[in-house]
Amino acid sequence: MNVIEKLQQKIDEEHRQKGRAIVFWYDAQGQLEADELNSQLKGIEVRQLNDNNFFQLKVEIEIQNPETSYLIYSDEPRPRDNDNMLLDMLFYSVEFKADETALLSEVLNVEDFVLRPLMKEYPTFFASKERKNKLSKVLPAKADRGTFELSMMAVLTKSPAHDIKTITTQILMKGLDIETNELIKQLGKNYALDKSLEKIGRYFGISLTDSEEPLRQLVNTLIYQHFNQNFHGVVGKWDDQWKSTSPNICALYIEEWLNNRHAEMIENYIEIWEKEYDVQGTLDDYDVEQYAEVATFPRVDVLIIEKCVDELEHNTISPEKRLALIEKRLEMPWALKPKINCSYKTLYHVIKLERFKNEIKKIRHDDDLYSKYAENVYRIDQSYRHFMYYYTSLEANSRLQETAERVTNWYENDYLDELASLANERIEAGRKTKIMQQRAFFSKMISPILKREQTRVFVIISDALRYEAAHELNDKLAERENGKSHIQPMAASFPTYTQLGMASLLPHNELSFDETKGVLVDGQLTSGIENRRKILQKVEPDTEVMHLNKLLDMRSGEAERLLRGKRLIYLYHDHIDAVGDSAKSEGETYNAVDQAVNDLNMAVDRLSRLQAKRIFITADHGFLFQFNKIQEHGKIEAVRGDVLERSRRFAIGHNLSVPEGAIKLSEKQSALQGVEVVLAKRLNRFKTGGGLQFIHGGVMPQEAVVPLIDYRRIERADTVDIAVAVHKKIITDFRVPVSFYQEQSVSDEYTSRKIRAAFYQGDERISNTVELVFNLKGNNSERTRKVKFSLIEKHYKIGEPCTLRLENVTPKDTELYLEEEFILRLYDALY
Secondary structure, three states: OOHHHHHHHHHHHHHHHHOOOEEEEEOOOOOOOHHHHHHHOOOOEEEEOOOOOHHHHHHHHHHHOOOOOEEEEEOOOOOOHHHOOOHHHHHHOEEEOOOHHHHHHHHHOOOHHHHHHHHHHOHHHHOOHHHHHHHHHHOOOOOOHHHHHHHHHHHHOOOOOOOHHHHHHHHHOOOOOOOOOHHHHHHHHHOOHHHHHHHHHHHHOOOOOOOOOHHHHHHHHHHHHHHHHOOOOOOHHHHOOOOOOOHHHHHHHHHHHHOOOOOHHHHHHHHHHHHHOOHHHHHOOOOHHHHOOOOOOHHHHHHHHHHHHHHHHOOOOOHHHHHHHHHHHOOOHHHHOHHHHHHHHHHHHHHHHHHHHHHHHHHOOOOOHHHHHHHHHHHHHHHHHHHHHHHOOOOOOHHHHHHHHHHHHHHHHHHHHHHHHHHHHHHHHOOOOOOEEHHHHHHHHHHHHHHHOOOOEEEEEEOOOOHHHHHHHHHHHHOOOOEEEEEEEEEOOOOOOHHHHHHHOOOOOOEEEEOOOEEEEOOEEOOOHHHHHHHHHHHOOOEEEEEHHHHHHOOHHHHHHHHOOOOEEEEEEOOHHHHHOOOOOHHHHHHHHHHHHHHHHHHHHHHHHOOOOEEEEEOOOOOEEOOOOOOHHHEEOOOOOEEEEEOOOEEEEEOOOOOOOEEEOOOOOOOOEOOEEEEEOOOOEEOOOOOOOEEOOOOOHHHHEEEEEEEEEOOOOEEOOEEEOOOOOEEOOOEEEEEEEEOOOOOOOEEOEEEEEEEEEOOEEOEOOEEEEEOOOOOHHHOEEEEEEEEOOOOOOOOOEEEEEEEEEOOOOEEEEEEEEEEEOOHHHOO
């Protein structure tokens, strides 16, 4: 079908639909002349449009001959709408397009006057059908020339959108050498390299067209500006080389790239940059406070870590100040890397130990060692455990080796020795503790509930879950929106070992020991699930007893059927003791504790889904763990006599000897009737079989103070409310300080809230993003957080609005929480 036939078809179609055809044809390629059209077309008057007859044509078509069909023909491109004197007629008529450019403009939904000069200027780009097809997917409707050219760049760089930042990233992902960069070659061949660099440079405020290595200049400047945004000082040699008129745009670009899933390339560029320009050597001359907020270079983290180590070695560290610094650093991208993350967390707990050292001096003045331990001293063991957990996870820990040796020496030779001395004095003097006895657990905690309430009660007994680890678990449980958790200490029965601890947590009047049957409660066997079920069912017939993991492995329906009608469920968990009690695996004890805390936290989740409203978590005993090799002077002769049960820390039997470094308990001190109990004093171990690092059975607080967590599922607590505490919401600078106020204190009624905040204009983000967790407690003045936002540098009209958008962040999703309008009055930004 030729052009005349297509045009006739268009005319006939219009005539059928409207009764009259008015057709415009802008034939810029001059395929036909008006006379030829007049002679070959049927049922239509042909009029040629020129610069002088538009008014005459309008009168003829609309007034003189309102029912006649017309073809308005022009051998010029279609003018811009603002310059088109017949635009109103064009709106109610139809336009015929016959040349390639006109047809493509219709497909792309772009004005002819935009497309036509570009097709003429860049013929190689439009020679490819594939490129034109891709262009149709990224080009927005009615695009102007600038947007069209950006879309061409997007096609050539395989970018999903006509966004200069995405295009830049695509280019930089292919390397910095313009001779070998494939996308740079495509831009040079099918568009214009100089123009591409000019557009990229203009956006980032960097001159690239005069540089011999423009991509290196670009990356160097972007990285430097990201560094400089949070560096409180000036590095003259860098500042002179890598200037930008839009530093916030540069910094925001690097921030976004560091936080996305393709960060490996920019991380590589940054690591090359910091080596080539000696970041560590340069910043070594500055105070740590000047670069404390810099998130650009991993070498900054190395400097901070070394600074903390040096301060620890010279006893000049300010614990609160450095702990706050490390907490901030852990939120930055490089701290997500395992080595830096472990180094920071190792140091964090070393510094916490430094802060807790004064607690040791206070213990001796307290009459009740166990009570004081449960009040705050347990934190030393908790921090030391975390310290060793992270330190031993480091692949190369030479930088922290001396620190680790010094901390371990203090922990084992000062701290544990002091506690051992106090525990020894306590047991020799026969002092009693004020905290609840483990053997009173059932009568004081479980029986009252069974008698007065219809609540189903779950009891989880985790073997060797010592108090400090349970306190960590309690902190996790207390953060739940639909739960309330409380922890208290109990004094374990002596000797502190599994069989006696498990028996003490059962209902009983008397505990005794049989040489063949082990620990008995009221004459009944206590070893094994079935024996414990029998004892519990005598008190509460609707009781179930099983291993925790067995219940957790069941499907929901199966578990619900098993528990239907049950009032009391005892669940046994054994991970810490299983690992620690073996000489082959005792070195993994701290890893086992971490795993146990996570397992129990998830177990509460599962039980909550099974409608558990009251869950107690406790332990049979704790443990003592020493990382260093146990010296010979810490080993004492084994107990002789009629020994019925023994370990590294105790012996049970008759006619027992008491070696030097041991003590025989009085009848009042031991929970077991009818047998003698000998314990190793201080940190001593008997020369018997078994591991030496992981021990229990003695009277050290770590062994004898056991936890009792009381977790209750409640109605979901409200989340704290956040307000933007800014009186005049007027922005006069590219750096915008904003205060946020947490309206309620975190408590049982209110839980914490995590928000993500940034400034927007419409859907365009115009600032960096800040994430904040509001978990503050205290009075009004203590519940305020202040942060600074950096606006991207562009022209903002005086008085135009922007929005501070706060999004609520949860593990499941992110949703809009609050929007506050600010007015922009950046007088200095006018240009």
